[in-house]
Amino acid sequence: MTDTYTKLANGKWTSGLFKALNLPQPVTLTRFSQGSDLISGRLLIGAATNSELIKPIIDTFNDADISISYPNSTSKLANLNNQFNTTSLNATSISLNAIGKSDKFNGIIFDASGIKTSEQLSALHRFFQPVIKQLSGCSRVIILGRPSDQLEDISYATAQRSLEGFSRSLAKEIGKNGSTCQLMYVQSGSESLLQAPLRFLASAKSAYISAQVITVKPGTLQGSINIDKPLHGKTALVTGASRGIGAAIAETLARDGAHVICLDIPALKTDLEKIAHRLKGSAIVADITSDDAPRHIANFVRESSLDIIVHNAGVTKDKTLARMTNNHWDILMDINLSAMERINKQLLDEDLLNKHGRIICVSSMSGIAGNFGQTNYATSKAAVIGYVNAMQKPLANKYITINAVAPGFIETKMTAAIPFTVREAGRRMNSLKQGGKPVDVAEAIAFFAQPQAAGVTGNTIRICGQSLIGA
Known part of the structure; x- marks a missing residue:
């Protein structure tokens, strides 16, 4: 069914009126189409100190035709130079404090698994605050952590559970330009199974999904990823x-x-x-x-x-x-x-x-x-x-x-x-x-x-x- 309101809100002659009247202007979402790149554009990847999931994140995008940036060592954030220097990725170190208006990102992925106390939650602010305005339209934000019900340490479990409030609130802030935010809880032992959920959530296939919490659990991987025909033979x-x-x-x-x-x-x-x-x-x-x-x-x-x-x-x-x-x-x-x-x-x-x-x-x-x-x-x-x-x-x-x-x-x-x-x-x-x-x-x-x-x-x-x- 046609959404006439959205068409008018984005029309050449009518969008200005909608803006002047402070009416909602829904962005036309970018959805996946056959033959288009599953993942494209520029990604920013970061991590809190002592985070444990950065390697499988990097491995996920090792064969993607994208440009990746990662932050220089900053207080409460991990130094990622060693991790990226050992890969074949087109990765460039940047300073979060020197982000300019021309720096645009199609996706931001942050490994928060190393946040183990309430004080360390400031890593979320230190990483996202300088860059969140640099998201292009219909971009993806993905935060990774550990499921609190699997953690014995009370402080660690408390800090990781807080990621749900952060991700859902951030999703509401960035939704106005068609962008989304998801949280992935990764159980210990399932690190090798992140590729499929990460690639899906980072792609245009997840256009209308936002503020969701997905838990990845240990399992047995069957075969390699066939990006073009993942269900071939099924x-x-x-x-x-x-x-x-x-x-x-x-x-x-x-x-x-x-x-x-x-x-x-x-x-x-x-x-x-x-x-x-x-x-x-x-x-x-x-x-x-x-x-x-x-x-x-x-x-x-x-x-x-x-x-x-x-x-x-x-x-x-x-x-x-x-x-x-x-x-x-x-x-x-x-x-x-x-x-x-x-x-x-x-x-x-x-x-x-x-x-x-x-x-x-x-x-x-x-x-x-x-x-x-x-x-x-x-x-x-x-x-x-x-x-x-x-x-x-x-x-x-x-x-x-x-x-x-x-x-x-x-x-x-x-x-x-x-x-x-x-x-x-x-x-x-x-x-x-x-x-x-x-x-x-x-x-x-x-x-x-x-x-x-x-x-x-x-x-x-x-x-x-x-x-x-x-x-």
Whole structure:
């Protein structure tokens, strides 16, 4: 759906009026397009004293065609000369105190893992304060630390937990120019698994994701990174694939090299078969709530060597709780939650999801923040997050990861039907001041699906432009 407001706010003849009236002027976000560089521009990489993650950060960008700068030794900041001098990177040392207006950065990455006391938190200020205004539009800021619940030292755990407040606040400050900020917590032993999440978060594929916390855990890496076709040779099942977000997911997984099995209900058979044919994939026509659906799906994928399952199918049946019938509650819960559980159980019990497989579930911001008239929907989507958290440990025995995305306001036919004033509020109530696109959800799912995302499990990423509603 067209966002007329954003077009006018950035129009040649109208942008001046919006600025004069102090109206929000959403930046047109830079999104990934086929053939473009995954990562481009100039990066600034820094670290606090005694930080432990700088080497895997440098290794991540060793083959990228980018220019990298790093700060000279400064109080409370690490001296990075030795680390960069041992690499083949095009890296240049700069003085943070001498940053000029012409110095522009497309990304800033800071290793904060060495911040172990409240006094050392000043390293965040010393590093970011001189450079944050030098971010180009639609840039990326990534902060890395250690998860506080894994640390025994109280001061260390306290300092690392503070990174969430810093990163979320910084995201709100830089969102006005389309830039984003993320926090990565890296568990000890998972340092070699940073490439996939770092490359995703630093790229245009994460355009509508901001203020998120991703935890990287120990895992087993399968193969090397194929930047152009990271899902080459993989087979993915996508439910609710005939239109909207589901169609975007199927298209993005196919773009990345996967054979996509598209599933949807009989009423959408024509649309389903069209997209499956266009993507050179397969189609399953099934109602996922029917008693025989899990068996039918299992029989279909038995010869397909299934690697990825994306549970996207879902409905809304909005009523206030006082007016909600048993039917409104039961049907929604069966589609949004119970069917997913039954399908997974069937496929896992029959060992039909390959070792190193990926399960990705679609939750919602409603499951995090709640929503008026959506007690049923919010319950189901909160349960999806709980399911992901609970399943990560038993699935780890088969090296299978499970994660979720929680979309906020995404421009679809469903949101187009929302009354104008409510729709505009939904679009603007985030740090990027605009709605997302189905492809924004799809890109996050494609990241979770990568074989190289072996250390990313049990996470729920909000795709909401840092919605001002919810955590």
